Amino acid sequence: xxxxxTLDSVVVRFAGDSGDGMQLTGxxxxxxxxxxxxxxxxxxxxxxxxxxxxxxxxxxxxxxINFGSCNVSTxxxxxxxxxxxNPAALKVNxxxxxxxxxxxxxxxxxxxxxxxxxxxxxxPLEDGTLDDxxxxxxxxxxxxxxxxxxxxxxxxxxxxCKNMWVLGLVYWIYDRDPQLTLRWLQKKxxxxxxIAQANIAALQAxxxxxxxxxxxxxxxxxxxxxxxxxxxxLIGGNKALALGLATGAYLANLPLHxxxxxxxxxxxxxxxxxxxxxxxxxxxxxxxxxxxICAALGASYAGSLGVTASSGPGMALKxxxxxxxxxxxLPLVVVNxxxxxxxxxxxxxxxxxxxxxAIWGRNGDAPLPVLAVSSPADGFYCAIEAVRLATKYxxxxxxxxDGYIAHASEPWLVPDVDELQAFPVKxxxxxxxxxxxxxxxxxxxxxxxxxxxxxxxxxxGGIERDALSGAISYEPRNHQxxxxxxxxxxxxxxxxxxxxxxxxxxxxxxVVIGWGSTYGAxxxxxxxxxxQGWDISHIHLRHLWPLPRNLGSLLTHFEQILVPEMNQSQxxxxxxxxxxxxxxxxxxxAGQPFKISEIxxxxxxxxxxxxx
Amino acid sequence: xxxxxxVTPRKPKDYASDQDIRxxxxxxxxxxxxxxxxxxxxxxxxPSQTVxxxxxxxxxxxPYYLNTYGFHTIHGRAPAIATGVKLANPALDVWVITGxxxxxxxxxxxxxxxxxxxxxxxxxxFNNAIYGLTKGQSSPTSKLGTKSxxxxxxxxxTPTNAACLALGAGARFVxxxxxxxxxxxxxxxxRARDHRGxxxxxxxxxxxxxxxxxxxxxxxxxxxxxxxxxxxxxxPLRFGHNLSRGLRLNPQTLSLETVTLGEHGFSPEDVLCxxxxxxxxxxxxxxxxxxxxxxxxxxxxxxxxRAGATPDDSATRPSAAVINQLLRMGSNWVS
Numbered sequence: 001x002x003x004x005x006t007l008d009s010v011v012v013r014f015a016g017d018s019g020d021g022m023q024l025t026g027x028x029x030x031x032x033x034x035x036x037x038x039x040x041x042x043x044x045x046x047x048x049x050x051x052x053x054x055x056x057x058x059x060x061x062x063x064x065i066n067f068g069s070c071n072v073s074t075x076x077x078x079x080x081x082x083x084x085x086n087p088a089a090l091k092v093n094x095x096x097x098x099x100x101x102x103x104x105x106x107x108x109x110x111x112x113x114x115x116x117x118x119x120x121x122x123x124p125l126e127d128g129t130l131d132d133x134x135x136x137x138x139x140x141x142x143x144x145x146x147x148x149x150x151x152x153x154x155x156x157x158x159x160x161c162k163n164m165w166v167l168g169l170v171y172w173i174y175d176r177d178p179q180l181t182l183r184w185l186q187k188k189x190x191x192x193x194x195i196a197q198a199n200i201a202a203l204q205a206x207x208x209x210x211x212x213x214x215x216x217x218x219x220x221x222x223x224x225x226x227x228x229x230x231x232x233x234l235i236g237g238n239k240a241l242a243l244g245l246a247t248g249a250y251l252a253n254l255p256l257h258x259x260x261x262x263x264x265x266x267x268x269x270x271x272x273x274x275x276x277x278x279x280x281x282x283x284x285x286x287x288x289x290x291x292x293i294c295a296a297l298g299a300s301y302a303g304s305l306g307v308t309a310s311s312g313p314g315m316a317l318k319x320x321x322x323x324x325x326x327x328x329x330l331p332l333v334v335v336n337x338x339x340x341x342x343x344x345x346x347x348x349x350x351x352x353x354x355x356x357x358a359i360w361g362r363n364g365d366a367p368l369p370v371l372a373v374s375s376p377a378d379g380f381y382c383a384i385e386a387v388r389l390a391t392k393y394x395x396x397x398x399x400x401x402d403g404y405i406a407h408a409s410e411p412w413l414v415p416d417v418d419e420l421q422a423f424p425v426k427x428x429x430x431x432x433x434x435x436x437x438x439x440x441x442x443x444x445x446x447x448x449x450x451x452x453x454x455x456x457x458x459x460x461g462g463i464e465r466d467a468l469s470g471a472i473s474y475e476p477r478n479h480q481x482x483x484x485x486x487x488x489x490x491x492x493x494x495x496x497x498x499x500x501x502x503x504x505x506x507x508x509x510x511v512v513i514g515w516g517s518t519y520g521a522x523x524x525x526x527x528x529x530x531x532q533g534w535d536i537s538h539i540h541l542r543h544l545w546p547l548p549r550n551l552g553s554l555l556t557h558f559e560q561i562l563v564p565e566m567n568q569s570q571x572x573x574x575x576x577x578x579x580x581x582x583x584x585x586x587x588x589x590a591g592q593p594f595k596i597s598e599i600x601x602x603x604x605x606x607x608x609x610x611x612x
Numbered sequence: 613x614x615x616x617x618x619v620t621p622r623k624p625k626d627y628a629s630d631q632d633i634r635x636x637x638x639x640x641x642x643x644x645x646x647x648x649x650x651x652x653x654x655x656x657x658x659p660s661q662t663v664x665x666x667x668x669x670x671x672x673x674x675p676y677y678l679n680t681y682g683f684h685t686i687h688g689r690a691p692a693i694a695t696g697v698k699l700a701n702p703a704l705d706v707w708v709i710t711g712x713x714x715x716x717x718x719x720x721x722x723x724x725x726x727x728x729x730x731x732x733x734x735x736x737x738f739n740n741a742i743y744g745l746t747k748g749q750s751s752p753t754s755k756l757g758t759k760s761x762x763x764x765x766x767x768x769x770t771p772t773n774a775a776c777l778a779l780g781a782g783a784r785f786v787x788x789x790x791x792x793x794x795x796x797x798x799x800x801x802x803r804a805r806d807h808r809g810x811x812x813x814x815x816x817x818x819x820x821x822x823x824x825x826x827x828x829x830x831x832x833x834x835x836x837x838x839x840x841x842x843x844x845x846x847x848p849l850r851f852g853h854n855l856s857r858g859l860r861l862n863p864q865t866l867s868l869e870t871v872t873l874g875e876h877g878f879s880p881e882d883v884l885c886x887x888x889x890x891x892x893x894x895x896x897x898x899x900x901x902x903x904x905x906x907x908x909x910x911x912x913x914x915x916x917x918r919a920g921a922t923p924d925d926s927a928t929r930p931s932a933a934v935i936n937q938l939l940r941m942g943s944n945w946v947s
Contacts, residue, residue, distance in 0.1 A: 034945070035945055037945060037947060229946075230947065231940065232944060232945050233942055234942065246930070250935055257699055259699075278930060278934050279934075280930045282700075290689060291725065294692035295693065295695045298665070298693035298700070299696040299699055299700035301696070302699075303701065304700035304701075321686060417932040417936050417939070418936070451663045452701050453660060457680055458682075460682070460684070461676070461683065461684025462686055472631075472676065
């Protein structure tokens with residue numbers, strides 16, 4: 001009987017050609033692993049090209065997953081196991097594999113032609129390149145063909161089952177139940193029973209191949225993680241935002257109009273909402289980014305919740321309409337799934353370099369609230385908070401997510417909508433004494449009067465308007481007053497958002513401040529160093545503008561402040577200018593998320609400096 | 613002031629707002645405003661159910677001068693905002709006010725896509741063939757050779773034909789009118805309002821300051837008869853003094869040609885009749901430069917745009933139970 005070694009956590013990376021189905025393989029493994037009650041974090045890493053020439057380095061697609069019985073906060077710094085389905089995947093991904101890590105390689109794909117396409121002049125399976133790793137070579141191509149061809153598939157279609165063959169093998173290694181994937185295959189290929197059968201056969205063959213253990217293959221067990229009690233599920237970043245927006249609209253008692261233009265990596269929101277009519281969201285694919293935000297704003301003007309989503313270049317195009325939303329004081333939620341910039345930049349890679357664009361990036365003094373999502377599941381709650389602020393304060397709100405969160409998924413405690421605080425919107429319908437720009441004394445928000453309301457006809461627009469009647473006004477004092485009011489309204493939101501909390505001691509030598517998707521890496525780095533006896537605190541911001549009202553005083557209780565972010569010091573500069581405090585940046589703009597070790601090293605340098 | 617409407621308005625002035633009008637004296641926009649107010653009065657439009665959305669430019673100040681709902685937006689984007697308004701509340705009667713710069717230059721993209729989607733709005737495109745509010749630069753519809761501050765030696769660009777562009781974009785209602793001919797403008801506006809789907813009305817409008825007499829052939833009584841072709845569905849395409857001239861289809865060149873009745877053996881039977889449901893004829897009429905075709909060039913209703921969460925647009929608000937169910941989609945486990 002096989003004895004399985006028990007592991008706390010493992011990082012596995014599946015890599016192959018864009019056409020090899022690595023994303024499907026990875027997401028199946030993630031779902032199966034979630035069902036096994038492991039904590040996990042995933043990182044799909046794929047090229048912008050849909051199908052780059054087969055076998056080339058720029059066509060390599062990978063999916064990394066970190067799973068364990070402990071708290072998993074990132075997709076892992078370096079894979080323990082690298083599954084490689086062609087030479088190009090080896091070439092691109094080998095540098096990431098940890099020292100002495102395990103390689104599982106489809107030797108059948110290492111043909112002279114594929115080696116040449118990948119840029120290898122000698123065969124790395126034979127030339128000593130892999131001497132420092134544990135290497136398992138199997139002719140997965142031949143094994144898959146042997147299973148799938150007899151079922152009537154042609155050579156090409158049969159070979160496409162090799163991702164399932166290797167998934168079967170990996171399922172065995174980590175003692176995972178393949179049932180979920182078997183059911184998924186049956187459903188996915190319901191109309192193509194032959195393909196379903198071949199994929200199922202390949203999965204089972206890979207599993208059986210490992211089980212026969214003639215290779216002396218080691219099996220592992222990664223025990224279930226003790227989780228908070230309740231119903232859990234696996235949630236992706238874009239999906240969580242989509243569900244959060246719909247839930248926010250429900251809590252506001254509003255219909256939702258989602259108007260968007262396709263852009264990577266934000267399109268998933270449009271897809272999810274369009275594919276889920278039960279959510280009652282009206283989706284509109286506009287002719288461009290500008291029309292998308294304009295249609296959303298038009299919907300808000302008519303009494304709906306207008307929402308648009310995009311990424312950096314699209315956000316740039318939406319800028320003028322954002323100004324109009326600020327000027328006319330209509331609610332709007334704008335989601336920015338950030339990617340590498342500037343310009344087209346790195347469409348499928350992650351970055352946090354749109355913070356300044358979100359907070360300051362408009363003509364005129366044009367303030368609006370900015371929130372940031374810190375993990376896939378957090379998107380759900382951020383979206384709800386954005387809807388709350390937009391409708392309560394009659395303002396556009398920007399929600400920043402990023403490419404890493406968009407495509408990542410994590411287990412979450414499934415929320416119960418009935419337990420969430422509702423914030424139903426009250427439209428004004430009383431014509432008595434109505435002035436379009438009269439304000440609530442507490443929130444400074446004007447009344448929301450949807451076009452179509454009897455007896456409250458009025459005109460709004462982008463030209464500066466009288467602080468009460470809304471009529472065009474170029475009067476100097478009025479513009480001063482309106483500018484002050486716009487600023488005061490947004491600044492006042494600081495009183496309506498939670499006080500900033502600190503993870504760790506509320507004073508000490510070092511505090512790390514982060515925002516957005518760096519949460520996992522910072523959290524793990526801080527936890528690791530604390531285990532070594534260091535006192536380090538972690539502050540993670542959800543509200544980027546206005547900043548939490550206690551943040552400035554919190555920061556004064558620390559000797560040193562480290563700000564890791566995937567840009568060139570945007571939050572760093574914001575904190576310096578707001579609080580006049582010395583802040584040390586830790587910047588990474590490689591299109592890849594921070595590694596835990598990178599943050600640990602920066603913290604160690606700081607701590608050592610403090611000791612000397 | 614935004615006093616509640618307590619009586620059903622019936623007179624054009626009942627649709628005026630309290631704002632002082634800031635157009636130049638003699639501007640063609642006054643006549644258009646009057647015609648629109650009369651159109652609203654004729655149909656006893658409910659101001660609360662009527663929305664005017666405009667972009668930027670002289671024409672786009674229009675909504676401020678009506679007592680309906682009004683949204684003066686940003687340059688070129690009015691059709692996109694109007695689309696959002698109509699999506700959120702299909703019961704509203706939505707009018708878009710734009711100009712040749714706003715609608716055909718900076719906002720050309722939104723104009724064409726609104727037309728092809730067939731969103732149920734009226735688009736009034738005030739064409740004065742010049743940028744007025746920015747002080748007189750040549751516009752997409754300026755005649756070749758127009759001298760302006762931005763084209764001191766005369767413009768070198770081929771002007772856009774708004775009606776042709778609209779037809780090419782898939783518009784189902786395209787009309788052309790002249791601001792100075794208020795009664796006919798009113799008739800066209802009424803037709804546009806009746807049409808379900810996007811209706812595009814190009815209104816040729818005089819800019820007294822920067823492009824005066826740009827459409828003199830249509831405003832000078834002496835020239836008028838020979839220069840304009842008044843379209844009536846089912847009626848022969850005749851014009852000129854005593855309607856002595858007409859258009860026939862030259863089968864050799866597949867084009868319209870002007871004939872004089874009684875000359876070269878042409879009789880009234882040779883003259884084409886207007887069929888506003890015929891897109892080919894509409895295109896040929898839209899292209900005519902002499903005479904200029906005025907009236908409804910094309911009207912062929914088609915299903916209007918209704919975005920929806922479901923194909924039948926029956927998007928209903930979800931209950932908490934439905935959202936909870938969706939949150940639990942996929943694989944779940946209990947710890």
